[in-house]
Amino acid sequence: MDGYINPDPTPGPETQAFWDAAREGRFLVKTCTACDRAHWYPRNICPFCSSSDTVWKDASGRGTIYSFSPLRRMPKPYIIAYVTLEEGPTMMTNIVDADPADLSIGMPVQLKFSRTESDFRVPTFTLSAGPATA
Amino acid sequence: MNRQALGYVVGAYEHPLRAAPDTSVAQLHAEVALGALADAGLTKDDVDGFFCGPDAPGTGPLSLADYMNLNLRHVDTTNTSGSSYLIHVAHACQAIAAGKCNVALITLAGRPRQEGKSKGALKRADNPNQPDFEWEHPFGIQILGVYAMVAQRHRHLFGTTAEQMAWVKVAASHHAQHNPNAMLRDVVTVEDVVNSPLVADPLHRLDCCVVTDGGGALVVAREEIARSLRRPLVKVIGCGEAPVGQNGGYMEITNSGAQKSGATAYEQARVTAADIRYASIYDSFTITEMIQIEDLGFCEKGKIGRFVDDGALISGQGRLAVNTDGGGLCNNHPVNRGGMTKALEAVRQIRGEAHPAVQVPDCDLAIANAIGGQLGVRHASSTIILERG
Ligand SMILES: [Zn+2]
Numbered sequence: 001m002d003g004y005i006n007p008d009p010t011p012g013p014e015t016q017a018f019w020d021a022a023r024e025g026r027f028l029v030k031t032c033t034a035c036d037r038a039h040w041y042p043r044n045i046c047p048f049c050s051s052s053d054t055v056w057k058d059a060s061g062r063g064t065i066y067s068f069s070p071l072r073r074m075p076k077p078y079i080i081a082y083v084t085l086e087e088g089p090t091m092m093t094n095i096v097d098a099d100p101a102d103l104s105i106g107m108p109v110q111l112k113f114s115r116t117e118s119d120f121r122v123p124t125f126t127l128s129a130g131p132a133t134a
Numbered sequence: 135m136n137r138q139a140l141g142y143v144v145g146a147y148e149h150p151l152r153a154a155p156d157t158s159v160a161q162l163h164a165e166v167a168l169g170a171l172a173d174a175g176l177t178k179d180d181v182d183g184f185f186c187g188p189d190a191p192g193t194g195p196l197s198l199a200d201y202m203n204l205n206l207r208h209v210d211t212t213n214t215s216g217s218s219y220l221i222h223v224a225h226a227c228q229a230i231a232a233g234k235c236n237v238a239l240i241t242l243a244g245r246p247r248q249e250g251k252s253k254g255a256l257k258r259a260d261n262p263n264q265p266d267f268e269w270e271h272p273f274g275i276q277i278l279g280v281y282a283m284v285a286q287r288h289r290h291l292f293g294t295t296a297e298q299m300a301w302v303k304v305a306a307s308h309h310a311q312h313n314p315n316a317m318l319r320d321v322v323t324v325e326d327v328v329n330s331p332l333v334a335d336p337l338h339r340l341d342c343c344v345v346t347d348g349g350g351a352l353v354v355a356r357e358e359i360a361r362s363l364r365r366p367l368v369k370v371i372g373c374g375e376a377p378v379g380q381n382g383g384y385m386e387i388t389n390s391g392a393q394k395s396g397a398t399a400y401e402q403a404r405v406t407a408a409d410i411r412y413a414s415i416y417d418s419f420t421i422t423e424m425i426q427i428e429d430l431g432f433c434e435k436g437k438i439g440r441f442v443d444d445g446a447l448i449s450g451q452g453r454l455a456v457n458t459d460g461g462g463l464c465n466n467h468p469v470n471r472g473g474m475t476k477a478l479e480a481v482r483q484i485r486g487e488a489h490p491a492v493q494v495p496d497c498d499l500a501i502a503n504a505i506g507g508q509l510g511v512r513h514a515s516s517t518i519i520l521e522r523g
Contacts, residue, residue: 006272006274007271008272009268009271009272014265015268039382039383041265041268046382047382066287067286067287067387067510068283068286069282069283069335069336070334071276071282071334072332080273080274080280080283082387085383088384090383090384090385091269091383092270092275094273094274105286105287120272122273
């Protein structure tokens, strides 16, 4: 599962701040100050209460594997995954630096940015160090 | 029981080709349209409503309506990907009830194999302006991977095994052996499926549907017209549609919109899963079909593995005959959009015109269900319930 290069994101007016922060190594999650809930993917308007009082917050980068699958037949195989963030929501991502045989749902993971084709940073995850608590 | 009809399916036609190197997409649409109209005993001049999806080339319905030279007063291009065509049946019934048309033509056709979309994982042709794109495209999202994640999580939550998933393919192959047009007619075993290459754990190659050229068409008409034709009456008695998203990141990907679209259709039809004699269920992957069967109430949530693992889906020997044409897993999956062929086989079963080896005896109630888009990401389920008139 080595050698896969992520496609580039396509930043727009609603999301440029996320990708700018990612270049600085910061992983942001949008949170609503009206209902106090984090959501994914990031939006200016809260998908729960429709408030536009949403703010970027630095996330812990910790989460657990919600589901995953190694795409074995791709020219450069990779592991697609959903990770549930400590902040609450579940996001689509990749598990990197891992043998699929070592993975299972519920395992703790830690953020590790990956570089894309045009040198963006996208939020991917590795297995957390230490004993798995799954 | 004489339930109220929302409308009548009077014509149904499945293109016999599975590879169409010498036929244009427009001609395929016209061929399936004329096939369904001939089946009904109607002509193109009877058509006043036209329903199609984005497989119709051109702006909405305009190019094809012009190509076929239709004289229309109602059009509908609802697009929920593969489930569109069952929604078209529902919307056709609504349009007929509202007096907007009398004879509604629904077509699906295309040539994905000729256009190089048959090999490997299908890339999504999505638009960067769609708000989810930049949060999924960078991680290499494709259809196979997200359905594999649904299967992986179903296995984790409920203990569903590769062998149990394989039974869905085995049942489809038992049916496809009787379908001379089916793309894959060889009967396969559980061992064949689990010994085929892993493509995206836990899915094996034989857990995946075929890719075919071709298409199909339906004609829906109002009651007076249906009764004037010399074909068995097929009543539409219940419909439901349910788009499902990610709820801001708080979702459960092993649940499908079939829970809601099925409940809506059952309520309208005043039937339950126990009344259904035959089910057409979109089988883009084995797990897709399994989750819909659960969510339509044919077994308890999470118990689908045990429900299918003794051949339960094989007509004549199991509890619930499913996809007696061989389904998308073996027969046909034109344009990677499975809803149309699901309706076609349900119509054959209600008419008593399925292959004798797979015909459900005295099949008076059938359900067809499709998932369009991507289960586990965002999708729409659509359900129709048909009754013999
Ligand atoms: Zn809010």
